[in-house]
Amino acid sequence: MNQFKYNLAGRDLIVKTGRLAQQANGSVLISYGDTTVLITATASKEPREDVDFFPLTVDYEERLYAVGKIPGGFIKREGRPSEKAILSARLIDRPIRPLFPDGFRNDVQIISTVLSVDQDNLPDITAINGTSLALCISDIPFAEPIGAVDVGLVNGEFVINPNCEQREISKLRLVVAGTKDAILMVEAGANEVSENKILEAIMFGHDEIQKIVEFQEKIIGEIGKEKMKFDSPKTNQEIIDAVKEYAEGSLIKAIKNSDKLSREDNIDLVYKNALEHFEDVFPEKNKEVKNILDTLLREQVRKMIIEEGIRPDNRSVKEIRPITCDVGVLPRTHGSGVFTRGQTQVLTVATLGAMGDVQVLDGLGIEEFKRYMHHYNFPPYSVGETRFLRGPGRREIGHGALAERALDPMIPTEEEFPYTIRLVSEVTSSNGSSSMASVCGSTLSLFDAGVPIKAPVAGIAMGLMKEGDKTAILSDIQGMEDFLGDMDFKVAGTEKGITAIQMDIKVDGLPEEILAEALEQARKGRLYILEKMNKVIDQPRPNLSPYAPRIITLKIDPDKIRDVIGPGGKTINKIIAETGVKIDIEDDGRIYIASVDEESAKTAEKLVEELTRDVEVGCTYLGKVMRTTNFGAFVEILPGKEGLVHISKLEKTRVEKVEDVVKVGDEVLVKVTDIDNQGRINLSRKDALKEVDKKA
Structure with a gap:
């Protein structure tokens, strides 16, 4: 096993080879902090027949054990790649693809398996650097090593590979990848950062990339394999000259057309005529003829734009379409x-x-x-x-x-x-x-x-x-x-x-x-x-669509969330059933009530407010008799909040039997006289009636 170490932005980047995945053409176990990724690069022994593209596949495999989690669901194993995994695979693919030689047609597969993750060190950046090394130490043809860094902008200063806390406050997340001499890829999200600052960030990142590439070059020099031989396709000069003489003029005319579909039809016709013409002249050379036509097309479009400043749809280089x-x-x-x-x-x-x-x-x-x-x-x-x-x-x-x-x-x-x-x-x-x-x-x-x-x-x-x-x-x-x-x-x-x-x-x-x-x-x-x-349109419409939900926001004491939810969700489900709204409750006491019908939302809001209102001593409430005993009546004055009206407080005169004055289901006016240290509410109907008399 070989081990190499490099200090990147104050943290150790550790590369191990020869320990895992030894049957791959190239493999690297790369760690940055506690983030560890296994990168494998594998190529088929023979080129794929009859393809005119390079068959490269890049996969990025997230393993939940990397963060100490067991997958949810019945199957309990990882399924299809997440969107984040797909985006990470694209991030790896884009800077490496241009560095494979033209004409190479062997299947190549890169697999990055994330084995361990700490939140301060992003596995996708680590994987790009590991992929470069896995390819460079393998026998797969690959031009030169690349490096990648994440550049943040924290408190006006650029930071290489910002940690979790720094990423939260950064105005910029810029991933830059490149070789020692050139930038190959930039991917950035920013909060209205100027063009000059973006350019500074790119060059700042490239300075660090150059050091990463130097580190990789030392490793390649020690353990890199000899590259496999492959025959780059060669075309007979006689065929090139013949196709050029026959098709170049027609191709130039076909290119100049502002309509995409017409232009494509015209180019297809030139290709068709050329292929038919040379079918007998150069038997079994259709593929070569087509490749020459592709090269001619590329040359003519580029020549027209670079030398004449005219584009296929007759625009100038700075002109924007209608x-x-x-x-x-x-x-x-x-x-x-x-x-x-x-x-x-x-x-x-x-x-x-x-x-x-x-x-x-x-x-x-x-x-x-x-x-x-x-x-x-x-x-x-x-x-x-x-x-x-x-x-x-x-x-x-x-x-x-x-x-x-x-x-x-x-x-x-x-x-x-x-x-x-x-x-x-x-x-x-x-x-x-x-x-x-x-x-x-x-x-x-x-x-x-x-x-x-x-x-x-x-x-x-x-x-x-x-x-x-x-x-x-x-x-x-x-x-x-x-x-x-x-x-x-x-x-x-x-x-x-x-x-x-x-x-x-x-x-x-x-x-x-x-x-x-x-x-x-x-x-x-x-x-x-x-x-x-x-x-x-230069600003938001003043009103939402009539078909969009209206959302009312409430803030309650977090200790009263249980009063809104009720036992087993009984209370909140009752409100939802009665009003047809959707209710979301946050742990900090924020409640969101959503409904397309604004009146329903307001009704639900009133019910929630009643559930969370505090009972105040000295206030009068219209309550409902829930049950009676020989010593008084229990009255609900707010949803879920009951108090006792003692028999002596039921009427202004002496009462022999509670049912002579109130029955279950009656609505009665009561006044809160006291809340004891156990939270029990004492009510008086007699005091409430006296207040009514005074007002009269």
């Missing part, structure tokens, strides 16, 4: 908005619920409650395709989380707006930037629903194409530009600053000044989009 916004498009929902940008269109619907509708997050972290959530759906018809509907995929979960993160800092607090909020974005048409369109649609639907968000949020997807010293930064990229470009850079935020970023870079050595230029261009684009949105 935008339209609509709100209130669905009659019975609580809020709705449609955001359309070019041929990308998203319908976002807002639903308001009671506090009991919050999502409980009970995974590897401390149990949390999520009262704002965003779900993103990308149906096949949005791109004119057909496929089976099998629930949200990893991409949909990732896009939903990005849009959720963009709006999260702007959501009002529970005290300001005691509702659970769910947004659902339905992508009805897509030609790039659909995740950022769902951010814009979220703002529209929240305003339409009357949610008092702190500021409107918009998002824009940026792109970059770089050849030598020439660079083109693109605003509002469409699908083709995303696929053929060197950077996908999504930025969301308000007028004041950034709230979310997701960046993936496919080229090495992107200078800081280009990143700064891209951020500034994104800021201008975001402000332009916000201006367009504000013309349609």
Whole structure:
């Protein structure tokens, strides 16, 4: 067994190899604090036949024993990966994928198994560093090691890998991954942080990454295996020249079309004609011909943009597609908005619920409650395709989380707006930037629903194409530009600053000044989009939808919660049955009463107030006789609160028999004369009658 140690942000990063998973091509047991993750990298011995993509799979396995928990439910074992696990898998996948060699077609599987977790040290960051090492010490071809850190902004200072307490107060959570020389991935959530501060945070994180990579290089030098040999596909120059001569001119004409579907049809026709033409000229070389056509397409699109500054849909590099916004498009929902940008269109619907509708997050972290959530759906018809509907995929979960993160800092607090909020974005048409369109649609639907968000949020997807010293930064990229470009850079935020970023870079050595230029261009684009949105709706509607629940908030003494609930929930269930409301009670005494019918909510509020009112000596109450004895009558003056009217206090004159004056079920006016040290309430009907006489 080999062991290596490195001090990262004041905590030991410990790497052990040769102890576990020895049959994998590469394996690492990596610990950071008390967080421990086993990373395995395995590759098939032979390449997969007839595939034109790299078959990489990244899995992130959460084990509840890592935090000393037993899974719930009947089966008592872990099931499908949680959304958090899927997002962590994507976080690992994105920086490593560009570092595998072109043409490598062997199946590669990365499995990160979380074995132990302490809340100060996040397992996903540890897993990225461990994945890099597992690949680099294996025989799987992989370009170079990468490092990853989490950057926080605490009290105006940057912090590497902030602990649990620091994360609570940080204005920024920025995950940055990269090689020694280049940044490959950025994922961030922020509370209106400026572009300059974000750039500083990225570079601050990269400084630490360089040290992590140096640590990994020492390990690789000691125990790294020789890389497996693979034959990179080579194409005959004669075929390249022939295809280029035949198809290049037609391809250039086909590219220039502002309509996505027409452009795709024209390109497909060029491909079809070329494949048919060369079928007899170069028998059994269809795959090579198609690959050459793909390369030609990429070259021509990039050349047109970088050298001429013209994009396939005839826009300039900074130009944003036409935008339209609509709100209130669905009659019975609580809020709705449609955001359309070019041929990308998203319908976002807002639903308001009671506090009991919050999502409980009970995974590897401390149990949390999520009262704002965003779900993103990308149906096949949005791109004119057909496929089976099998629930949200990893991409949909990732896009939903990005849009959720963009709006999260702007959501009002529970005290300001005691509702659970769910947004659902339905992508009805897509030609790039659909995740950022769902951010814009979220703002529209929240305003339409009357949610008092702190500021409107918009998002824009940026792109970059770089050849030598020439660079083109693109605003509002469409699908083709995303696929053929060197950077996908999504930025969301308000007028004041950034709230979310997701960046993936496919080229090495992107200078800081280009990143700064891209951020500034994104800021201008975001402000332009916000201006367009504000013309349609620039603040929350003054009233909620008539179909949204009305919520009344009460604050009671926590010791009286049991009076509201009653034995076995009898009291609270009775109120719910009588009024049709939904009641949620917090441990600190906050009570939320929700109902679409405002009168029902007020009735329930009155009943709860009566249950929790204190009986006051000297006050008069209209009570109900619950039972009688030979020495007096027991009268309920408030729900669950009874007092005794002694026979001597029943009437202004002498009473021989209690039933001569009152019977069970009678309503009587009584006055509280005393509450003894045991909490027993003494009542007097005689004193209450005297007060009535005085007033008369």
